[in-house]
Amino acid sequence: MSDLRVRFAPSPTGYLHIGGARTALFNYLLARKEQGTFILRIEDTDVERSTQESVDAILQAMDWLGLSYDEGPFYQTERFDLYKEKVQQLLAEGKAYKCYCTADELTTKREAAMANGDKPQYDGSCRELTPREDDAPYVIRFKSKRDGVTSFNDKIKGTISFNNQELDDMIIQRTDGTPTYNFVVVIDDAEMGLTLVLRGDDHVNNTPRQIQIYQALGYAVPEFAHVPMILGADKKRLSKRHGATSVMAYREMGYLPEALVNYLVRLGWSFGDEEIFSMDDLVEKFTLDNVGRSAGVFNPDKLLWLNEHYIKTGDPQQLGTLLEEYLQQLGFQVPADIDLAEVVKTLQDRSKTMVEMAEKAAFYVCDELEYDAKAQQKFLTAEQKPVFEALIGKLESREFNAEGVEAAFKEVLKETGLKFGKVGQPTRVALSGGTSAPGIFEVMLVLGRERTLKRLRAAIERIG
RNA sequence: GCGCUCAUCGUCUAGCCUGGUCCAGGACACCGCCCUUUCACGGCGGCGACAGGGGUUCGAAUCCCCUUGGGCGUACCA
Numbered sequence: 006m007s008d009l010r011v012r013f014a015p016s017p018t019g020y021l022h023i024g025g026a027r028t029a030l031f032n033y034l035l036a037r038k039e040q041g042t043f044i045l046r047i048e049d050t051d052v053e054r055s056t057q058e059s060v061d062a063i064l065q066a067m068d069w070l071g072l073s074y075d076e077g078p079f080y081q082t083e084r085f086d087l088y089k090e091k092v093q094q095l096l097a098e099g100k101a102y103k104c105y106c107t108a109d110e111l112t113t114k115r116e117a118a119m120a121n122g123d124k125p126q127y128d129g130s131c132r133e134l135t136p137r138e139d140d141a142p143y144v145i146r147f148k149s150k151r152d153g154v155t156s157f158n159d160k161i162k163g164t165i166s167f168n169n170q171e172l173d174d175m176i177i178q179r180t181d182g183t184p185t186y187n188f189v190v191v192i193d194d195a196e197m198g199l200t201l202v203l204r205g206d207d208h209v210n211n212t213p214r215q216i217q218i219y220q221a222l223g224y225a226v227p228e229f230a231h232v233p234m235i236l237g238a239d240k241k242r243l244s245k246r247h248g249a250t251s252v253m254a255y256r257e258m259g260y261l262p263e264a265l266v267n268y269l270v271r272l273g274w275s276f277g278d279e280e281i282f283s284m285d286d287l288v289e290k291f292t293l294d295n296v297g298r299s300a301g302v303f304n305p306d307k308l309l310w311l312n313e314h315y316i317k318t319g320d321p322q323q324l325g326t327l328l329e330e331y332l333q334q335l336g337f338q339v340p341a342d343i344d345l346a347e348v349v350k351t352l353q354d355r356s357k358t359m360v361e362m363a364e365k366a367a368f369y370v371c372d373e374l375e376y377d378a379k380a381q382q383k384f385l386t387a388e389q390k391p392v393f394e395a396l397i398g399k400l401e402s403r404e405f406n407a408e409g410v411e412a413a414f415k416e417v418l419k420e421t422g423l424k425f426g427k428v429g430q431p432t433r434v435a436l437s438g439g440t441s442a443p444g445i446f447e448v449m450l451v452l453g454r455e456r457t458l459k460r461l462r463a464a465i466e467r468i469g
Numbered sequence: 470g471c472g473c474u475c476a477u478c479g480u481c482u483a484g485c486c487u488g489g490u491c492c493a494g495g496a497c498a499c500c501g502c503c504c505u506u507u508c509a510c511g512g513c514g515g516c517g518a519c520a521g522g523g524g525u526u527c528g529a530a531u532c533c534c535c536u537u538g539g540g541c542g543u544a545c546c547a
Binding site: 014015016018048050051053054104107108111112115119121122123124125126144162165166167168171173175176178179180181183185186187190205206207208209210211213231233234236238240241242268271272273274275277278279280297298299300301302303304306307308309310311317352353354355356365424425426428429430432433434437439440441442443444445446 | 470471472473474475476479480481482483494495496497498506507508509510511539540541542543544545546547
């Protein structure tokens with residue numbers, strides 16, 4: 006156990022997306038590598054937009070990716086008393102103040118400042134006001150430093166400094182009494198003993214404000230590390246426009262979690278020329294030192310290639326179990342005598358996703374074979390009839406195993422004088438319904454004697 | 470606009486800190502050839518980048534400056 010404590014803190018306003026997943030992954034890897042502690046915290050202070058469905062979706066996605074946490078999930082809505090207490094503390098110490106400006110007034114001021122070419126900052130009108138006695142609605146603002154510089158040493162980006170003049174007095178408690186993000190994040194990160202805050206690049210600008218709050222509250226300031234953003238092909242921040250951004254959508258599309266993890270980690274992190282990393286590899290090799298500083302473009306093609314790789318090299322037994330789910334998704338019930346691990350073996354080199362594998366496996370498990378019209382017309386012709394009959398005869402008189410099936414086939418070739426392709430393709434159509442499928446012998450073995458003969462006879466029947 | 474930040478093949482990146490071994494390496498995609506019972510897999514090969522301009526230096530992808538371009542932020546969202 007080391008004293009490293011990190012966290013992933015998503016806000017439950019939607020599913021877990023690609024960017025969040027990578028941040029979670031980086032935190033997870035660091036915690037595992039250093040044998041530290043990985044905490045999950047749900048940032049639901051925006052009561053309006055937070056939903057339980059989102060929380061469930063996020064939890065489910067993390068589970069699917071294999072990102073287990075050691076503490077939590079903690080919910081910020083359950084810690085409002087703590088935040089209130091801290092607000093009071095700041096108020097009492099004169100480090101925060103009540104602001105009576107209305108949202109509308111602020112918007113107007115902001116727009117005016119922008120139009121003037123000034124910074125759209127809060128002008129501090131209520132900063133030195135003596136608190137009113139009436140019950141006029143108010144927010145509470147943090148009194149930030151007016152001069153000087155706030156800087157921190159980012160573990161990924163290096164030293165980053167801000168002039169305190171750039172920082173205005175931000176709201177820490179809304180009119181309705183709920184606390185805001187930049188305030189609670191500090192309290193929680195501090196109270197939960199985080200030693201490193203590893204999060205998205207988009208939080209860099211919040212960091213100096215947060216540091217001032219740490220200091221005002223007397224907390225130790227943790228270390229920070231900001232991971233660059235993930236962009237779409239047009240170099241804009243990744244969004245739905247660029248295709249699926251939900252982690253779970255990838256499961257539905259037939260991706261393996263190993264592939265997504267591998268892809269995500271390589272987007273922004275590298276280890277020499279290596280491309281393939283298992284979770285165990287990563288726990289061993291991951292370091293912040295090898296995380297890049299520039300934003301990266303999400304490349305679906307490479308993810309697909311990795312998925313292909315993990316399907317190709319995956320355990321047939323496990324993939325078989327998975328395949329059944331996708332097959333059921335397509336409406337197929339798998340017959341008891343079909344060995345899905347064997348099915349997988351014939352399809353591993355031919356499928357880039359599990360959905361594709363299921364589609365290609367459909368012919369094995371269906372009751373009524375569907376024939377491709379063109380294939381049927383071209384290969385299920387009258388002249389095939391005697392060939393199929395011969396094949397059936399040979400097949401019936403032998404052991405139905407790799408040697409037997411192949412021998413039967415070769416005998417037919419010999420007796421008819423036909424080339425492999427001349428017999429093979431029609432047979433393929435008879436067995437699979439189409440012209441592209443795994444090797445004929447493999448197909449026959451997976452199908453089994455009974456089903457193979459049945460389909461051959463059905464083909465003869467179709468020829469008429 | 471202002472602030473922060475980034476900049477090597479179309480994309481992900483190695484190299485940059487500790488200048489020479491880099492006329493820049495790997496991967497995805499793309500193209501070609503080979504293998505082949507269909508479809509794939511696979512093997513081999515090809516295309517393809519140091520954003521631009523100034524410096525420093527015997528020598529710069531590597532160090533410095535400027536320009537340009539990109540990203541993020543600028544909420545009573547997180």
